[in-house]
Amino acid sequence: MWSTVERTTFALSVLFVALILLAGEARAYGMYQDRIPNGYNVKDPADPRRSWPAIGHVTASGGPINQFGDDFNAQGRRWTIQLCRMDSDGDGASNGEELGDPDCEWRVGLEPKRTTGITHPGMKGDYPPNMSGHGNSNLRSQKAVQIKSETS
Numbered sequence: 505m506w507s508t509v510e511r512t513t514f515a516l517s518v519l520f521v522a523l524i525l526l527a528g529e530a531r532a533y534g535m536y537q538d539r540i541p542n543g544y545n546v547k548d549p550a551d552p553r554r555s556w557p558a559i560g561h562v563t564a565s566g567g568p569i570n571q572f573g574d575d576f577n578a579q580g581r582r583w584t585i586q587l588c589r590m591d592s593d594g595d596g597a598s599n600g601e602e603l604g605d606p607d608c609e610w611r612v613g614l615e616p617k618r619t620t621g622i623t624h625p626g627m628k629g630d631y632p633p634n635m636s637g638h639g640n641s642n643l644r645s646q647k648a649v650q651i652k653s654e655t656s
């Protein structure tokens with residue numbers, strides 16, 4: 505059987521490896537925050553005082569990939585017009601509408617068109633203000649009319 509010293513050494517080694525893996529995960533999503541509009545402005549829908557840096561994951565600090573993360577990966581981990589137009593969480597608001605790039609014009613380094621009212625593109629039920637959400641096509645058409653009247 506293992507001595508106390510061996511058990512302690514093993515436990516510390518496991519802890520060390522876990523910390524390195526966690527730090528690696530944090531760095532990974534930190535890098536991707538620069539690649540989407542308002543990547544640093546996404547909040548926890550349950551507590552808007554808290555940020556949600558791991559936007560492509562099911563928790564604010566990481567964990568399994570959510571649908572937005574899957575779509576982001578499928579686009580080569582870049583903000584593309586296709587990713588912008590998708591509604592990853594199926595709430596009726598496109599990823600671009602949720603992240604302040606409603607016209608899908610944003611590129612890395614630019615200021616997004618909107619920096620307030622940012623919502624989570626990977627969590628259904630968190631959608632921009634003045635939007636109906638829930639994927640209701642009738643409500644989506646009302647939104648389209650609203651956007652059209654704002655731009656004309």
Ligand SMILES: [Ca+2]
Nearest residue numbers: 591593595597
């Ligand atoms: Ca959405």
